[in-house]
Structure formats: structure tokens, C-alpha cells
Amino acid sequence: MLYTNRLRLHIDNNIEFNFKPLNNLIMTTTKKTTNRFIISKSLIGKNTIITFKNNKGDDCTYNHDKVYNTLKDRFEAMACFQKYKSYTNSNNLPKFVRDIEFA
16 A cells, blocks of 8 residues: 555555655765864764854855765875874865865
8 A cells, every 4th residue: 555655565464564655865065164174973974064264264154965976085095084083174175075066
């Protein structure tokens, strides 16, 4: 039986499974202002948009998850990321991040 908010399946008239459709999941975006570029394990999967001012006073904005997922191997190989579970740069977006095009 198909309902608008769930799928119900009966097996042998004794077992009932209820499934909620995946299209009810809503991905929320969190906006965060910091004083530096940061990639942190605690922010992975939270769809966070981060904005900070670089050393020239320009606003820099990036999607934490897109940067992390694109450069995951690079971050995971860094000693600071392994030890402190984060990578930061207080001056600007790192060059290796600026060179990435996020379409």
C-alpha cells in the first residue's frame, strides 16, 4: 500500500515494515563567520558555508564540504589534520583552494 507520507509493506500478515520516503529529507545549509579559513572534521557533512576576511580585508566565502570532499586526500595526509582534526589559514584562502573551480 502506498500512502503520501510512507510505504507500508505486509509480509505473511504478521510482519509490517514502514518506510518513509527519502524525498522528505531536507538538507539545511548553515552559514558561519570566522576569522580564518578552516577545514574541520567537526564540520564535515554539515553543509556549512563559511565566510571570513582575509589579510587584505576581502570577504572569502566557501562551502566547507565541497572543499573538503575535493581535497580530502590532501587534508587527511596533513599532520595537523591528523593531530588536531582541523586545518586553518589565518591569512587567506590557501592557494590550492583558490585554484579549484566549483561549478
